Amino acid sequence: MKIVLASASQFRKRALDMLGVPYEICPSRIDEKAIRDNDPASLTRKLAEEKARKVASEHLDAVVVSGDAVVSKAGRIYEKPRNLAEAAQFLRELSGGEFQFVTALAVMHSQTRRMLSTVEVSDISFRPLAEGEIQSYIEKYSVLNYAGAFESDAVLFFADRICGSYNFVTALPVSRLIVFLRAQGIKI
Template identity: 35%
Template sequence: MKVILASASPRRQALLQQLGIEPVVQPASFDEVGGRAELAHEVALTNAKGKCDAVYAEVGDELPVVAADTIVVIDNVILGKPQDEAEAQAMLTRLSGRTHQVMTGVAVRYKGQQLAKVCTTDVSFRELTAAEIAAYIATKEPLDKAGAYGIQGRGAVLVEKINGCYNNVVGLPLTMLHEMFRQLGV
């Protein structure tokens, strides 16, 4: 099965391939919106829908179009991708020893239909030392990830536990996506 993936994320590509789906990568030309953390659910949903709509307008409906937007929320603040190492250090320090939420908005369009949903997972970090944070930042892994960590990489050792969908934290909640496909007849 093939789908159009409105994202250049290698993590999302790998997750789809894990399900036997071959993604045709078509990154969206869409300016993501920001917002207040109390509206985080809507921010993730708006961004996913916007990306999906932009690509759908370009490619039509021969194949399903899938788009996603993942955000990290703590203390009523949305943590995006850090601008630099100093911002990554501040984010990881803030997450240390605490629980935060990872929200991924997912939008799918196919044959004139659209579904959009948000998956939320609680993620608890263990207490991190300043040296551990510095060593992790030195790997450069945190610099292209919301909240400055990747659970599927070296950042796995930062996480003490999760409550919810692991794949959501990676960037694409596969169980929810599978159900969306089923509802759309994909």
């Protein structure tokens, strides 16, 4: 049984690379904007599961791994920014405050159609950010590819405090991924 990662994310690839298992990459290419929910945990789970279903329908001999992540602050959900101006605005709004990095993981066995999924949350507090460092960050990093316009380097640069899951490093909860892969018959 092969493993298929339903993502081209370098961070999700890193999660599977850490496990040392062979895998293929097949991004799901679902219309993420067609799936909506006001609850960040529910939204990320729906998206991760739909990605897994889509790729499982194309790979009938696989265990499919997928994920999704959003940032949530004060009832607002921050997905990937549409442009650099929006990315800078996201970082301004996250500056000096606490927010949640919400990550969903879905692992689906394409033959049995068994879906395992979970959602994990990290509470992150950013120190106040200077406008110059926001601009420097969005120029240096591919911020349009990241929920909330930041990735793990930004957490190292900007965070005062992190509590909960360290899922922001790989955008997949690696410990739970191991458990789910084993439950789907993958030897790790």
